[in-house]
Amino acid sequence: MALDRQRIPVLEVDATPLRVPDLMAELSRFVEEGSTRTVLGHNLHSVTLTLSDEGFRDLYQRSDVVLLDGAPVLWLWGRTGKAQGPVMDYRLGTTDWLPALGEVQGLERIAVIGAGPEANAAAVRQLELIVPAARVAGLPGEGWNGDLEDRAVEWLHAQQPQLVLLGLGMPLQEEVLQRRLADMPPAIYCAVGGAIEQLAGFQKLAPRWLGRMGLEWAWRLLLHPRRVAYRVLGEPWVLLWLLGSRRVKRTLPGPGK
Structure with missing residues (x-):
């Protein structure tokens, strides 16, 4: 199944x-x-x-x-x-x-x-x-x-x-x-x-109330700034670029059009 x-x-x-x-x-x-x-x-x-x-x-x-x-x-x-x-x-x-x-x-x-x-x-x-x-x-x-x-x-x-x-x-x-x-x-x-x-x-795990608010990223950034700084602060911009690129490609006419 x-x-x-x-x-x-x-x-x-x-x-x-x-x-x-x-x-x-x-x-x-x-x-x-x-x-x-x-x-x-x-x-x-x-x-x-x-x-x-x-x-x-x-x-x-x-x-x-x-x-x-x-x-x-x-x-x-x-x-x-x-x-x-x-x-x-x-x-x-x-x-x-x-x-x-x-x-x-x-x-x-x-x-x-x-x-x-x-x-x-x-x-x-x-x-x-x-x-x-x-x-x-x-x-x-x-x-x-x-x-x-x-x-x-x-x-x-x-x-x-x-x-x-x-x-x-x-x-x-x-x-x-x-x-x-x-x-x-x-x-x-x-x-x-x-x-x-x-x-x-x-x-250490983030407090449960932070998890419910979706703020665990702030906890990880506070405890391990070097390890997670790029993932928390930089990678979201990469994701936005990837999503935007995919949408642009879908709107462009295909070959021969």
Whole structure:
């Protein structure tokens, strides 16, 4: 059964709007099927990459689930009037749904790839508390390179997980999925960005009231100005240029007209 893929107005990308219980039900179905699935999320950074990078766009188009992550993406989708209940219930950043993984039926093996050794180990311990019936294994992703990527693929085959949390940051984690998904064992592969460090308590989450106002970007800019300054202050202008260019191309007459 294919999930309903919906167009996000203005941004010209598609997503699969779900609430936490809906996502847990889909993950339970994926676990029961035992096939390879991917779960991604859309924020303004991923939208910019989708519109500018063919490989990134193809990965998102083929993904089984594309969650509404960033507040602007959520608000624009909310204009469609398709939300059943509060629109904010459909905003699923990774830390919104990770605490609910204990509701996934049949989940017995989880793999966590990413972050440094200490954060990875702490995230594994947290997941063991969240899903006590599951065996959770971790592989740090610090200093990611070709050799570590090869070892990660071998490690996944040895672990045979049902759910993989891949937290290497965007776009590295998506590039790994583009390169190696066909080499990896069947599992649900979730691109989770910095959620491993957040789950481990190594990275502070924005207060919930800031999230409801769509101001998490200000929190990240305050805590990590060098890391996120371009994404917060510069990339939106790139996105506007990309969207404008696409609209101009559509209005220009084709060859021979």
